[in-house]
Amino acid sequence: MPTTEKGRLGLIVLLALVISIAAHFLLQKVGPSASSAHPTAPATVYDHVIKSGVIRTGYVIYPPGSIKDPNTGKLSGIFVEALEQAASNMGLKVQWAEEVGWGSMIEGLNTGRYDLVGTQVWANSTRGKTADFTVPLFFSGIGVYVRANEHRFDGDLSKLNSPEVRIATIDGEMSTIISKQDYPRAKTVSHPQLSDNSQILLDVVNGKADVTFVEPYIALLFLKNNPSTVRNLASQHPIRIFPNSMMLQKGDVRLKTMLDTALTELLNTGKIDELMRKYVPSQGTFYPVAYPYRVEAPTQNQ
Numbered sequence: 001m002p003t004t005e006k007g008r009l010g011l012i013v014l015l016a017l018v019i020s021i022a023a024h025f026l027l028q029k030v031g032p033s034a035s036s037a038h039p040t041a042p043a044t045v046y047d048h049v050i051k052s053g054v055i056r057t058g059y060v061i062y063p064p065g066s067i068k069d070p071n072t073g074k075l076s077g078i079f080v081e082a083l084e085q086a087a088s089n090m091g092l093k094v095q096w097a098e099e100v101g102w103g104s105m106i107e108g109l110n111t112g113r114y115d116l117v118g119t120q121v122w123a124n125s126t127r128g129k130t131a132d133f134t135v136p137l138f139f140s141g142i143g144v145y146v147r148a149n150e151h152r153f154d155g156d157l158s159k160l161n162s163p164e165v166r167i168a169t170i171d172g173e174m175s176t177i178i179s180k181q182d183y184p185r186a187k188t189v190s191h192p193q194l195s196d197n198s199q200i201l202l203d204v205v206n207g208k209a210d211v212t213f214v215e216p217y218i219a220l221l222f223l224k225n226n227p228s229t230v231r232n233l234a235s236q237h238p239i240r241i242f243p244n245s246m247m248l249q250k251g252d253v254r255l256k257t258m259l260d261t262a263l264t265e266l267l268n269t270g271k272i273d274e275l276m277r278k279y280v281p282s283q284g285t286f287y288p289v290a291y292p293y294r295v296e297a298p299t300q301n302q
Contacts, residue, residue: 045115045248046255054093057083057118058100058108062197064217064279065120065244068099078275082137083118083246085271086262094118101193103172106131109249116259122174122242132252133245134259137272139287140215141238142174145230147204153211153233160211161185168200168209175200175213178240198222205229213239217285241287267291 049055061068065079075096087094097114105117109131122140123133144157153159160167165186169175171193179188189209191199201222203209219230246263248255266272267289280286 044254045112045252046258049092049115049255053091054095055083055087055116055118056095056097056114057116058098058105058114059096059117059119060100060102060105060121062120063221067279077119078137078272078279079119079244079246081275082263082266082272083116086259086266089265090258090262099194101172102170103193105247109247115248115255117247119246120244121247122240123245123247124174124177124242126177127247130250131247132250132256133243133247134256135263135267136243136245136289137263137267138244138276138289140217140242140244141287142178142213142234142240142242143216143219143232144211144213144234144239145201145204145219145232146211147207148228148231150210157233157239163187165211166209168203168212170195170197170200173197174240174242178213182239201226201230215285217280217282220282220285244286 059066059075059080064077066075066077067080068075080096084094096118098108100108100114100117105121106127108114109117120137121127121133123136127133144153144160146153159165161183163185165183166189167175167179167183167186168189168191169179170191173193176188176190179186189200189203197214197218198221200209200212201214201219204212205226216232216235219232223229246259248259268291273288276286276288
């Protein structure tokens with residue numbers, strides 16, 4: 001090979017080597033590209049709701065938050081009307097997508113079958129591990145109901161924690177949670193998660209169970225058709241007090257903030273009080289949300 005061709009080839013190899021070394025040091029200094037350093041965040045439920053303009057909602061039938069007409073299937077109730085009004089105020093719509101049970105509602109939420117459980121859910125530590133909650137619309141106190149002529153447990157609920165006691169429960173519902181947490185030695189008479197709460201009160205009346213746990217509103221509805229059959233051992237001091245909230249996926253902060261703002265607006269404008277008067281004719285069955293401010297009475301100089 002002529003000397004000039006050897007020199008030209010050597011120059012090309014040397015130039016390629018210099019370019020390779022320079023590129024290596026440049027990448028080390030600059031680091032990963034912007035696209036790999038800051039990947040696009042996955043779409044959230046909030047993103048889906050804003051893009052579609054629709055909140056796909058799961059619901060549990062549980063008066064007075066949610067009531068289903070047996071003839072038409074139409075939903076009504078405090079939470080149903082509150083969510084529809086809040087969505088309307090935000091320029092969104094509600095699609096009542098799926099009726100769910102207490103034990104499966106979080107699974108359906110986290111697998112994306114719906115965006116929100118839009119009817120009343122009691123926020124508690126068990127559910128709080130895997131879901132978040134909106135601001136409450138009102139609070140529920142839970143009673144301890146026995147037959148009207150049952151006096152074994154008067155003044156001492158610790159007696160319920162005995163293998164001789166039978167507690168009527170619904171799978172995944174608060175009656176099951178209270179039974180496990182407070183009275184683990186007692187036996188349970190359980191029903192599937194979509195069972196009506198009147199069933200566990202019937203178990204008590206019919207002697208299939210000794211006690212169950214429901215809120216006074218549910219017992220009040222039951223007593224209208226079954227007068228003087230059950231009584232509440234915890235009327236003065238409820239065994240639990242829970243906020244009634246809507247439930248959403250864990251960590252979707254923007255969706256929670258949006259819903260909290262819209263629901264707080266309904267609380268502060270008196271809309272929730274209006275709905276409570278519409279659906280809860282008897283006072284004292286629920287605890288309203290306290291306003292975070294105080295209106296001062298006018299002085300004589302004003």
